[in-house]
Amino acid sequence: MEPDAHDPDTQEVVAAVLAASRLIVGMSARALAEVDDSLTLPQLRTLVVLADRPPTKQADLAAELGVNPSTVLRMVDRLAAAGLVERRPNPDSRREQLVALTAPGRGLVQRVMERRSEEVAALVSGLTPADRAGLVHGLRALTDAVPEAYPDSPDHPGLRLG
Numbered sequence: 001m002e003p004d005a006h007d008p009d010t011q012e013v014v015a016a017v018l019a020a021s022r023l024i025v026g027m028s029a030r031a032l033a034e035v036d037d038s039l040t041l042p043q044l045r046t047l048v049v050l051a052d053r054p055p056t057k058q059a060d061l062a063a064e065l066g067v068n069p070s071t072v073l074r075m076v077d078r079l080a081a082a083g084l085v086e087r088r089p090n091p092d093s094r095r096e097q098l099v100a101l102t103a104p105g106r107g108l109v110q111r112v113m114e115r116r117s118e119e120v121a122a123l124v125s126g127l128t129p130a131d132r133a134g135l136v137h138g139l140r141a142l143t144d145a146v147p148e149a150y151p152d153s154p155d156h157p158g159l160r161l162g
Contacts, residue, residue: 031115055098
């Protein structure tokens with residue numbers, strides 16, 4: 001049975017999720033600006049995706065990001081020029097290159113995520129214990145609805161939730 005998008009309960013949930021999404025994107029933008037104001041949120045998202053995996057083919061990165069391969073090519077060019085990613089020959093195919101984070105890229109992701117975590121911690125510390133428990137329950141239900149799209153990384157639990 002499909003949910004009714006016009007149902008008041010559904011509309012209230014949609015409005016709350018969208019508001020929370022804007023809040024989290026804003027936190028990510030502030031954290032990024034505090035760490036490195038020369039990068040964009042799409043560039044950070046690319047770095048975060050690369051932080052969760054071994055060296056990756058550009059086509060696979062494009063699929064993960066949901067963008068055209070040409071967009072990833074330009075993004076990787078910019079990130080490589082900034083020293084945040086590197087291209088490596090693919091040992092399985094001479095025609096392909098793999099993209100990987102550099103040590104500075106990994107450090108940048110870590111600093112941005114730490115800053116974002118600090119801001120989230122400050123925000124949720126003002127909630128009552130009951131509100132925190134309800135928030136955890138609701139967010140887990142939301143992320144459990146599509147686990148393959150937003151997996152946790154063992155190295156960065158919750159890294160890709162925002």
